[in-house]
Amino acid sequence: MFTFTSMRRTVSALSGAALLAGGALLSSTASAQQTDFSSVEADPAIWHLSDTDSDVYIFGTFHILPPSLDWRSEELRALIASTDMLVLEADVHSPESQAAMQPLVMQYGLNPSGVTLSSLLSDSANASLAEIAPTVGFAPAMLEPMRPWLAQIALAVGQMQALGLDPNAGVEMVLLGMVEGREMRMGYFETAEQQLGFLAGMPDDVQARAFEQGLEDMAELPTMLDTLVTAWAVGDMETIDSEINASMREDAPEAYQVMIVQRNENWIPQIAEIMDGEGTVFIAVGAAHLPGENGVIELLREQGYEVSRQ
Numbered sequence: 580m581f582t583f584t585s586m587r588r589t590v591s592a593l594s595g596a597a598l599l600a601g602g603a604l605l606s607s608t609a610s611a612q613q614t615d616f617s618s619v620e621a622d623p624a625i626w627h628l629s630d631t632d633s634d635v636y637i638f639g640t641f642h643i644l645p646p647s648l649d650w651r652s653e654e655l656r657a658l659i660a661s662t663d664m665l666v667l668e669a670d671v672h673s674p675e676s677q678a679a680m681q682p683l684v685m686q687y688g689l690n691p692s693g694v695t696l697s698s699l700l701s702d703s704a705n706a707s708l709a710e711i712a713p714t715v716g717f718a719p720a721m722l723e724p725m726r727p728w729l730a731q732i733a734l735a736v737g738q739m740q741a742l743g744l745d746p747n748a749g750v751e752m753v754l755l756g757m758v759e760g761r762e763m764r765m766g767y768f769e770t771a772e773q774q775l776g777f778l779a780g781m782p783d784d785v786q787a788r789a790f791e792q793g794l795e796d797m798a799e800l801p802t803m804l805d806t807l808v809t810a811w812a813v814g815d816m817e818t819i820d821s822e823i824n825a826s827m828r829e830d831a832p833e834a835y836q837v838m839i840v841q842r843n844e845n846w847i848p849q850i851a852e853i854m855d856g857e858g859t860v861f862i863a864v865g866a867a868h869l870p871g872e873n874g875v876i877e878l879l880r881e882q883g884y885e886v887s888r889q
Contacts, residue, residue, distance in 0.1 A: 613743030614805050616648035616812070623650055624814040625658070625889040626869070626876055632857035635850070636662070636889075637875065639819070639866030640750035641811050643736070645743050650812055651753070654889065659757050663858035666766035667751055668865065669774050676771055683772050687779035688729035695723045696730055699783060704791040711794060715741055727786035728778045731793050738800055744808075754863055766853070768846050768864070777837055789831075811866050820870035840873045847878050854884070 626637040636658055644650070659665075670676045690696065697705050712719045715737030722730045736746075746752065781789075803822075810818035827835035846864070853860050869875050879886050 614645065614801075614808075616645050616808065619648060619809060619812050621648060621650040621812040622652055622814050623655070623811060624816050624866075624869070625655065626886050627889055628854070628879065628884045628886045630854060633854050634859045635853060636859075636861045637869065637886075638750075638861065638863045639811065639816070639869045640863045641808065641866060642749045642751060643739055643744045643746050644748045644750065644808065646745050646748040647743070648748070648808065648812055650750075651757075656757075658859075658861060659754065661859055662758075662763075662861040664764035664766055664853075664860045665754060665758055666768065666853065666860060666862040667754075668767065669769045669771050670765070670767050671771050671774075672751065672755055680771060683775055684729070687772075687775040688726055689724050690726055696725055696727065697723060699727060699787040700791060704794055707794045711797060726779065726783065727790035728781065731786075731790045732778070734793070734797070735800070738797060739804065742801055742804060744804070750863060754861075766860075768849055769842070777842070780837060781834065785833075816866070816870040819866050820874070823867045824871045824873075839868060843868055843873060843875050843878055846875060847882060850875075850879065851882065 624639055628635050628637075638655075671680070690699075697708075700708070708722070709719050712722060712734065715734055717733065717737060722733065725733065740746075807819065807822060810816075810822070824835070824839060827839065846868075850862065853862075864875070871877065876886050
């Protein structure tokens with residue numbers, strides 16, 4: 580059964596590749612009531628593990644954020660200034676990766692010939708879509724070629740941008756700006772194609788049900804985003820875990836396994852390889868991947884690493 584979790588899942592599944600794919604499809608950005616986060620005293624969570632010649636810091640990110648939120652603490656600025664290597668989920672920001680995105684979106688995000696989005700949805704969902712799509716920058720006809728997963732992310736990104744969130748204010752973009760011009764090693768856990776493949780791997784009927792529930796949930800997205808952005812900003816990872824991971828585990832266990840657990844498990848040997856090297860390394864991945872029993876932090880501890888919250 581798909582509940583309000585479907586929209587939480589959409590937000591948590593916004594990998595950098597998905598965000599880029601969804602945002603690139605927007606024809607315009609509508610405006611809506613926007614929350615001012617300038618008064619939030621931000622101190623996002625950072626974890627640390629080390630050995631004799633390595634210091635590794637792990638930071639949970641939001642890929643799209645309100646520009647009014649200043650989350651770069653003095654501690655974070657100092658860590659970035661001293662780091663030798665920055666590791667992100669995937670390279671989706673370089674000109675080369677962005678040029679490669681369009682064929683990947685066509686491969687993974689478009690329906691086969693003769694299949695339209697509306698043909699996969701109920702009459703009531705199509706009626707709702709006709710009302711909602713223009714409010715977030717889409718003509719309904721623009722969505723027709725899309726598979727439900729891509730259409731849902733496109734609508735979510737459109738609504739988030741209408742609410743004042745900006746991909747250019749997202750953590751990855753800001754971090755890349757902070758290290759621009761430096762002699763900096765870069766690392767990535769995944770490719771953009773892998774990230775889109777995770778999203779596209781769900782059967783179309785499952786995607787369609789999630790999309791329909793997501794349409795119903797869009798009215799709740801402003802409140803949910805306020806909760807999640809504030810929790811992330813102040814380092815409240817318990818709320819991130821309960822609002823995203825716990826809900827996914829209960830209502831969408833298969834999606835939770837694919838989007839969270841399997842990816843977390845794939846990253847652990849890569850972090851171990853980083854620990855086998857030397858220097859200071861700053862790892863930045865989606866915040867939902869870090870807390871909880873299947874989170875990266877607990878998985879590292881199970882492997883014998885001492886991981887401390889900064």
